[in-house]
Amino acid sequence: MKVEIVTHRDGAESAVEYEYRPRHEGERPMALDVLLQAQATALPDLAFRYGCRARNCGVCTIDVNGRPRIACRARVRDGDRITPMATLPVLGDLVVRRDGIARQLRGRLPAGEAGNDLNVAAPDDYHALTACIECYACLHGCPMHARNFAGGLPADMPAGEPPPDPAAGYPWGNPFSLLKLQRLRLDPLTTAAGRDAALAHAVDLGLDACVGCPGCKCGVGIDLKGKVIAELLAAAGDRLAKR
Ligand code: SF4
Ligand code: SF4
Numbered sequence: 001m002k003v004e005i006v007t008h009r010d011g012a013e014s015a016v017e018y019e020y021r022p023r024h025e026g027e028r029p030m031a032l033d034v035l036l037q038a039q040a041t042a043l044p045d046l047a048f049r050y051g052c053r054a055r056n057c058g059v060c061t062i063d064v065n066g067r068p069r070i071a072c073r074a075r076v077r078d079g080d081r082i083t084p085m086a087t088l089p090v091l092g093d094l095v096v097r098r099d100g101i102a103r104q105l106r107g108r109l110p111a112g113e114a115g116n117d118l119n120v121a122a123p124d125d126y127h128a129l130t131a132c133i134e135c136y137a138c139l140h141g142c143p144m145h146a147r148n149f150a151g152g153l154p155a156d157m158p159a160g161e162p163p164p165d166p167a168a169g170y171p172w173g174n175p176f177s178l179l180k181l182q183r184l185r186l187d188p189l190t191t192a193a194g195r196d197a198a199l200a201h202a203v204d205l206g207l208d209a210c211v212g213c214p215g216c217k218c219g220v221g222i223d224l225k226g227k228v229i230a231e232l233l234a235a236a237g238d239r240l241a242k243r
């Protein structure tokens with residue numbers, strides 16, 4: 001089985017065809033199996049991330065045929081093309097900068113405003129949102145996230161255009177950031193002021209982009225459209241128009 005692995009070094013892209021050697025008859029390997037074998041054999045300095053190998057940590061996300069996939073859980077087939085996530089800047093090979101997303105929420109999660117009654121039960125939707133593994137697959141196709149980059153994606157930015165600094169956190173949001181804010185709103189330990197602040201942050205991050213958007217897709221099956229976007233839009237009401 002041959003796959004194409006697209007790597008990035010010093011700003012240059014190159015594609016390598018790698019022939020995977022099945023470990024047993026009929027094996028259908030995950031993308032991560034292919035990358036690990038390639039690194040152990042033909043491409044010893046191939047850079048990629050993984051952690052748990054069990055769809056828990058979310059750091060192994062790559063694109064397969066242009067769609068984000070969690071590498072430790074995505075089976076690959078002959079002819080597949082493995083590339084770094086198109087939605088974030090590439091550091092090297094298949095490794096992307098993830099910090100711009102996490103930093104976006106710095107100062108937006110109201111520390112110290114929550115109460116301290118740990119006996120209050122959280123609603124079911126809160127628990128549904130805790131399933132997020134921070135894989136960032138949901139950035140794919142998000143017009144709000146695309147506002148961060150001239151041209152729509154880091155890979156499509158015009159030459160010479162300065163990219164936003166991930167170290168400062170991206171100015172425009174994405175499904176993951178909205179999920180975190182909605183989870184905060186559902187958290188029984190969050191005060192009314194904290195809930196209001198979380199909604200204001202969602203609006204500030206560009207919630208208006210969600211109006212009429214067909215919705216986002218989660219890598220692990222969280223109902224982002226129903227449990228995050230629809231809830232935030234309903235709560236924001238005419239705040240969107242006033243933005
Ligand atoms: S619904 Fe909102 S968060 Fe989801 S993809 Fe569309 S713009 Fe992005
Ligand atoms: S919401 Fe889903 S796709 Fe987005 S980061 Fe969390 S687990 Fe990944």
Ligand code: FES
Binds near residue numbers: 057061
């Ligand atoms: S290695 Fe942790 S989710 Fe894939």
